[in-house]
Amino acid sequence: MYSLLKSYIKSQTEINEEDLQFICSCFKPKLTSRNEIVVDFNDICDSYYFINKGCIRLFTINTEGVESSRYFAFEGMLCTALPSFIDQKPACEYLQTIEKSELLVISRADFYSLVEKLPQFGEIYKRILELGFITAQKRIYGFQGFDALEKVRWIIKHQPHFLLRVSNKMAASYLGISPSTLSRIKSKL
């Protein structure tokens, strides 16, 4: 159950077995079903989630009822509704497992306690933030000024499994195009 988490941590930092065990002991397993909402729109998010199996989507619904997805996380990745997690305000977005999933959950208190007490874990958190920042930027550049076809090509290049793993509707809401447009583009390659 914890082998993927362990190898994730070891890939991020030098760490001894004892500390590694201690970190893992802070993560509790949680099984979720397809399309289960783990963090609701008005919730204050107080956990960080490691995906042992399955897939998490972060999305919101605007005033006209249209979904907008901003992030998908897969096996071996950490994920949370970060703005809410950091500032302890309502998430204003949903965190959803779009497949039957096995999550490893660490509470905010334990997470920050690890960041404080274990310098290696502080390093990991810094790295998560840096990577998140870079990913968001790449996405902004990747989508800005591109037409629908170019966006689809971009996602195929940068996340080859994405379109295979995610429903047409969700993928479209991530790319900022309509499901029918995405469907038409896919049928032409």
Add this chain to the structure above:
Amino acid sequence: MYSLLKSYIKSQTEINEEDLQFICSCFKPKLTSRNEIVVDFNDICDSYYFINKGCIRLFTINTEGVESSRYFAFEGMLCTALPSFIDQKPACEYLQTIEKSELLVISRADFYSLVEKLPQFGEIYKRILELGFITAQKRIYGFQGFDALEKVRWIIKHQPHFLLRVSNKMAASYLGISPSTLSRIKSKL
């Protein structure tokens, strides 16, 4: 020259005068002209910039020669081409002062040395990353699925000075609309 930087740091963390002085001594003044390119497309970015006066734009140019702006920073803000700064790879974007500016520049080596040696500065860096991440996310949600008018309303609401400070062309390239569309929208309020 350093008063704005000092008040920025004091607003972010508890710090004594000695440490504050030491931090400031790592920042060197740099004067730049309007539209000066500070970090070029192929440069590896090895400085962090604090804006004492003026304005920085981060943008790139795609294969068809179209500009896409992803971030504008104003007085009292820190800014760099972060992906390049972190990973020491070519920036693939431009960092430009769009007005005559006074920057306070810290080298990457000094920056990371401060992060290591002064816990308060480490905190500031963590906070920069967190805020950057949150800002990027808000922008993704803020623009996704919005039409041109809604985007303009969004920027007026969230950054009221933006359209007054930034040229029509640059603002359009930030909002992901054409300069003529932005011009038309502005004329109708």
Add this chain to the structure above:
DNA sequence: GGTGAGCATTGCTCTAAGGCAACGTTTTTA
């Protein structure tokens, strides 16, 4: 394992907004 809800696909129509061009204005440069 049968039924109902939601999703994917595809054709048709319509509109927001981009491209282009012309003109006036502002900024840059020599």
Add this chain to the structure above:
DNA sequence: TAAAAACGTTGCCTTAGAGCAATGCTCACC
């Protein structure tokens, strides 16, 4: 300070892609 280059604005035309609707498929749920 005069010429040249870049930018802002506006009109006209064109088009990518959204919206809607009909059909067939898939999957969740009893």
